[in-house]
Amino acid sequence: MKKLFFTFLTVLSSSFIIGQASGNVNYKNPQSYNNDNNTIDTDFPSNGDIVVSVKGLANIKADAxxxxxxxxxxxxxxxxxxxxxxxxxxxxxxxxxxxxxxxxxxxxxxxxxxxxxxxxxxxxxxxxxxxxxxxxxxxxxxxxxxxxxxxxxxxxxxxxxxxxxxxxxxxYFSNTLETVKREMMLKAKLLVQEKIKNYQELLGETFINAEKRITDDYIVNVPVEMYKSYEAYNGSSLNLKKAANVNQLSKSVTLYYQPVFNKEFDFVINPTVLEPVIQVQYEVKMAISREKKQPLKADKTDKEFILITPNGDLKTLNTNTAKPVH
The missing domain is CATH 3.30.70.2970 (Protein of unknown function (DUF541), domain 2)
Structure with missing residues (x-):
């Protein structure tokens, strides 16, 4: 008697499906959403600068x-x-x-x-x-x-x-989106200042006169983008002849809401997520140059020239005299 070997197979796809009531738009042909695109990345060129970065996340409940x-x-x-x-x-x-x-x-x-x-x-x-x-x-x-x-x-x-x-x-829509963006910007500003102060204390330096560059960006993720699908079922392993016909049943596809995790952020507004929400990410980066500025050279344009005459007299020459017009 042949033995049946059962293995539990859980297939977790990387495709995202749609909103809280996700609908049928992606059921047969799931749209692919790259998980890397859900995280802000505003890198500066690698040139040895000190980079101060602050990331924030806000979970906003929809009002329409x-x-x-x-x-x-x-x-x-x-x-x-x-x-x-x-x-x-x-x-x-x-x-x-x-x-x-x-x-x-x-x-x-x-x-x-x-x-x-x-x-x-x-x-x-x-x-x-x-x-x-x-x-x-x-x-x-x-x-x-x-x-x-x-x-x-x-x-x-x-x-x-x-x-x-x-x-x-x-x-999903929210009338508070712009207000939340401004709140995130203010929180990020305070944290950037706090980090700069900490770096100055650690290095024993001041960045007041240092050259600085800054950039920032927002990402808004709506629930339509944040659903994943997977199939969970028991599969059998049989030693079958090559000529055997195998009829497989259609497996049930399960959907679930997968928000952006708050583990990589410096601050989170409304951290607890019970239902699908609009998620706003904000990141600000500042690059601080540590190169010493060269002192300004003396201006050589205002020099005095003294002429000694054959009689031994000293005469000052005016080098700024305009040339005669012909």
């Missing part, structure tokens, strides 16, 4: 959201297609607009003819399949703006009653 649902309708005629899709969308929006603080918008996406294959009957030859018009396909997107994230479940229930299931994505 926009969910996008895709609607597809097919039909034999243009009139039929338009009437069916308008009926589905209108019934959904009438119920959604009853919710407090909700705004909606319908976006036209595409309107194209659809085709199918028709078999051409022949008595003595193989069947021929010809492509013929079968009707029309109409696509529209429903945009829903809301402020309470718990309302999303209500929207899904309403839309599903009208056979609208495709949640494309959810975008």
């Amino acid at each position: 959201y926009t969910a996008i649902f895709s609607v597809t309708q097919t039909g034999k005629t243009t009139k039929e297609v338009n009437e069916l899709i308008d009926q589905r969308i209108t019934q959904s929006l009438n119920a959604i607009k009853l919710k407090k603080g909700v705004e909606t918008f319908v976006d036209m996406i595409s309107f194209v003819p659809a085709y199918e294959y028709e078999a051409e009957k022949k008595l003595f030859n193989r069947k021929t399949y010809n492509e013929v018009p079968a009707g029309f396909e109409l696509k529209k997107n429903i945009h829903i703006k809301f402020s309470d994230p718990n309302q999303l479940n209500e929207f899904i229930a309403i839309l599903s009653n009208n056979e609208i299931y495709d949640l494309v994505r959810v975008d």
Whole structure:
């Protein structure tokens, strides 16, 4: 009797999926987000300067959201297609607009003819399949703006009653973004000054007259970029013949929110993350040159020339006299 050897395989992909209610936009073809791009890197050229660097992170809870649902309708005629899709969308929006603080918008996406294959009957030859018009396909997107994230479940229930299931994505917005950026800049400024003071004490030097260069940058990460996917399943190892047929089942893909970790930052605003948030990173770098400045040379333009005459008299020559104009 053959033995079965089971191994637990957990495949963790490096691809990011989308927001808190991530939607289906990346389910089959995940978009790749490089993890290195989520960290600021504003390097100076390596020239022996002292570089003072401060990094900050802020976690901002969104105060507004926009969910996008895709609607597809097919039909034999243009009139039929338009009437069916308008009926589905209108019934959904009438119920959604009853919710407090909700705004909606319908976006036209595409309107194209659809085709199918028709078999051409022949008595003595193989069947021929010809492509013929079968009707029309109409696509529209429903945009829903809301402020309470718990309302999303209500929207899904309403839309599903009208056979609208495709949640494309959810975008996050915050009205405090610029205020938080200014707060981060002030915190970074104080920390830079503190680090410079510490370096001066360690080196026994002063950087007051030293040449300085400075640069800074922001990165804003929204939840749409910060979801990862993985597959967890039990796989079997069998000694099979080459001619054996193996039918594998589709594995379930699990998504989870992966924020930027706060371990590499000098300060963090709102460090505890319970739900997906907008993350703002700020970094400022200052390069301080330790090269000694050369003392300024004396100006040689203001010199006095004294002429001794044949009689032994001393006469001062004026070298700044303008040349005569011819």
